Amino acid sequence: MKALVWHGKEDIRCDEVTDPRIEDPRDAIIRVTSCAICGSDLHLFHNFIPGMLPGDIMGHETMGEVVETGDGMNGKLKKGDRIVVPFTIICGQCEQCKRGNFSVCETTNRKRHLAEKVFGHTTAGLFGYTHLTGGYPGGQAEYLRVPFADTTHIKVPDGLSDEQLLFLSDIFPTGWQAAAQCDIEPTDTVAIWGCGPVGQMAIRSAILLGANQVIAIDCVPERLSMAEAGGATIIDFKTESVMERLQELTDGRGPEKCIDATGTESHVMPSQPDTILDRAKQMLMLESDRPHVLREMIYLCRPGGVISIPGVYSGFSDKIPMGALMNKGLTVRTGQTHVNRWTDDLLRRIADGEIDPSFVITHTVDLERGPEMYRLFRDKQDSCVKVVLKP
Amino acid sequence: MYYVANIMRSEGDPKIVRSGPRQVPPADRLARSLGWFSIGLGALELLAPRRITRTLGMQGDETLVRAFGLREIFSGIMSLSVDRNAGLWSRVAGDGLDAAALMSAMRRDNPKKHNVALALLMVGGIALLDYRGAQETAQRPQNGRRRLYPDRSGFPKGLAAAKAAAQRVLSHAKAGAS
Numbered sequence: 250m251k252a253l254v255w256h257g258k259e260d261i262r263c264d265e266v267t268d269p270r271i272e273d274p275r276d277a278i279i280r281v282t283s284c285a286i287c288g289s290d291l292h293l294f295h296n297f298i299p300g301m302l303p304g305d306i307m308g309h310e311t312m313g314e315v316v317e318t319g320d321g322m323n324g325k326l327k328k329g330d331r332i333v334v335p336f337t338i339i340c341g342q343c344e345q346c347k348r349g350n351f352s353v354c355e356t357t358n359r360k361r362h363l364a365e366k367v368f369g370h371t372t373a374g375l376f377g378y379t380h381l382t383g384g385y386p387g388g389q390a391e392y393l394r395v396p397f398a399d400t401t402h403i404k405v406p407d408g409l410s411d412e413q414l415l416f417l418s419d420i421f422p423t424g425w426q427a428a429a430q431c432d433i434e435p436t437d438t439v440a441i442w443g444c445g446p447v448g449q450m451a452i453r454s455a456i457l458l459g460a461n462q463v464i465a466i467d468c469v470p471e472r473l474s475m476a477e478a479g480g481a482t483i484i485d486f487k488t489e490s491v492m493e494r495l496q497e498l499t500d501g502r503g504p505e506k507c508i509d510a511t512g513t514e515s516h517v518m519p520s521q522p523d524t525i526l527d528r529a530k531q532m533l534m535l536e537s538d539r540p541h542v543l544r545e546m547i548y549l550c551r552p553g554g555v556i557s558i559p560g561v562y563s564g565f566s567d568k569i570p571m572g573a574l575m576n577k578g579l580t581v582r583t584g585q586t587h588v589n590r591w592t593d594d595l596l597r598r599i600a601d602g603e604i605d606p607s608f609v610i611t612h613t614v615d616l617e618r619g620p621e622m623y624r625l626f627r628d629k630q631d632s633c634v635k636v637v638l639k640p
Numbered sequence: 641m642y643y644v645a646n647i648m649r650s651e652g653d654p655k656i657v658r659s660g661p662r663q664v665p666p667a668d669r670l671a672r673s674l675g676w677f678s679i680g681l682g683a684l685e686l687l688a689p690r691r692i693t694r695t696l697g698m699q700g701d702e703t704l705v706r707a708f709g710l711r712e713i714f715s716g717i718m719s720l721s722v723d724r725n726a727g728l729w730s731r732v733a734g735d736g737l738d739a740a741a742l743m744s745a746m747r748r749d750n751p752k753k754h755n756v757a758l759a760l761l762m763v764g765g766i767a768l769l770d771y772r773g774a775q776e777t778a779q780r781p782q783n784g785r786r787r788l789y790p791d792r793s794g795f796p797k798g799l800a801a802a803k804a805a806a807q808r809v810l811s812h813a814k815a816g817a818s
């Protein structure tokens with residue numbers, strides 16, 4: 250089959266690979282009908298997150314049709330079912346799964362010893378996302394083996410299109426969880442750094458969760474225009490001062506809730522000198538992340554507020570203003586998304602026409618053109634916001 | 641490397657049968673050449689500063705040349721990285737510093753004045769390349785037409801309806817709580 254394969258830094262190719270096969274009674278194989286490129290894939294494309302090996306298949310936003318199952322499905326999944334695959338692989342039986350903490354499932358990471366060394370404990374297995382989280386082949390391919398498939402799936406009805414449903418796999422629940430973790434109250438201002446796909450979903454989620462005001466920060470005009478369409482007041486950090494504008498929009502109080510939908514790869518630019526210092530330290534291997542957004546959020550958030558971090562960080566961050574964080578009494582909430590905790594509710598909202606996540610798609614192309622789309626998405630060329638690939 | 645990687649995989653995981661082509665855009669190639677050039681020049685400045693000062697009649701400025709060498713290596717590594725754009729801009733800035741230092745050596749009493757003039761010419765040429773590289777590796781090339789998305793609310797029933805529904809849910813929750 251064809252698949253997008255990681256060969257090294259900025260080297261993803263469309264290769265011919267062997268077909269996956271059932272290895273365990275709880276496995277299922279799906280024929281992929283749609284998959285997407287995520288901002289997290291860019292961190293891997295840049296080799297900023299350690300643990301990729303040449304030959305790894307990319308992709309964790311995938312849906313398709315079940316073509317084969319092991320005999321351990323317990324009647325929960327059968328050939329012909331149409332499913333969206335959550336990017337977190339879940340067993341459904343461990344204590345964390347039972348609590349709904351799916352992204353820290355204790356059983357699905359088949360390379361748990363690596364995760365235990367690096368993180369102290371294991372986290373869930375993830376598709377196409379480094380050997381720290383199991384090294385499972387990803388779904389930017391024609392076929393995907395889904396381990397623990399009897400629990401790791403979201404069954405979807407036929408009446409809705411792939412485009413409407415695909416993002417249940419990751420970015421929609423990710424934006425939703427980012428907003429839900431803010432415990433939004435009707436008087437709250439929610440400020441969101443980053444208007445990529447995750448930021449866009451977080452904006453819509455904050456609106457649906459009843460925020461009084463949503464403010465979105467980025468420097469890419471087309472993304473800002475999409476944010477504004479979704480109900481956000483926008484700040485272009487290349488031309489405006491984020492601090493001044495946020496103060497202005499909140500009568501000097503600062504936003505109660507802040508969401509970091511940017512993550513470790515904050516833009517490097519002279520007007521944000523800390524990013525240049527971070528970049529230099531990254532070069533000398535003294536720091537792994539560029540936490541500019543985190544610093545800015547801690548400084549600008551209203552005391553007593555919440556800092557919600559869906560953006561991915563990889564290792565060690567310097568100069569985090571702990572004094573401000575502590576004295577302002579801020580709450581930090583973060584994590585890979587517990588996808589299945591939210592998807593029943595979100596699927597209903599899509600079916601009811603409350604929201605249609607396909608608004609974010611700007612490019613739909615064949616899987617073979619995947620490698621060039623990684624660059625296009627990364628460089629924000631051709632007004633790209635989200636790429637969907639069709640195998 | 642692929643062999644080692646395959647040992648890390650489970651037996652059933654897909655393995656490469658035939659690899660597709662690798663794509664490297666031309667702008668990235670230019671950045672790579674300039675990056676390696678930068679590292680080479682930087683190493684020379686760092687390790688053999690006296691040769692350079694003698695050629696340019698700038699004896700005594702060895703420390704400055706060494707510092708410039710460090711700067712060159714830094715910009716070079718940056719130009720080879722995914723942040724090549726920042727690397728190339730730092731090279732453009734560095735070309736400015738080089739030019740300024742050379743100008744100060746263009747004194748009438750410098751017997752190696754002609755070498756300095758030659759060096760200035762070279763810096764000018766390289767600066768042009770650096771500038772072109774920086775332009776071409778910029779995210780979103782300026783020539784591209786930009787599409788804006790003012791009609792993509794994502795709410796099939798409209799933004800106002802979405803907001804109103806959220807308010808209804810919230811007031812329900814409040815009523816339920818009291």
Ligand SMILES: NC(=O)c1ccc[n+]([C@@H]2O[C@H](COP(=O)([O-])OP(=O)(O)OC[C@H]3O[C@@H](n4cnc5c(N)ncnc54)[C@H](O)[C@@H]3O)[C@@H](O)[C@H]2O)c1
Pocket residue numbers: 287288289290291292419420423442443444445446447448466467468469472486510511512513514515516541542558559560561562584585586
């Ligand atoms: N927690 C999860 O489970 C989860 C799931 C999906 C994605 N993510 C992470 O979410 C982040 C965003 O993903 P995406 O797909 O939207 O990626 P993206 O790269 O398309 O979006 C990031 C956006 O941040 C903007 N940005 C950069 N520096 C900024 C700054 N200083 N201030 C404000 N904005 C800035 C960029 O212009 C870009 O539009 C990534 O780190 C990704 O890995 C996390």
Ligand SMILES: [Zn+2]
Pocket residue numbers: 287288289290309310336419420
């Ligand atoms: Zn993702």
Ligand SMILES: [Zn+2]
Pocket residue numbers: 339340341342343344345346347354355356357
């Ligand atoms: Zn579990």
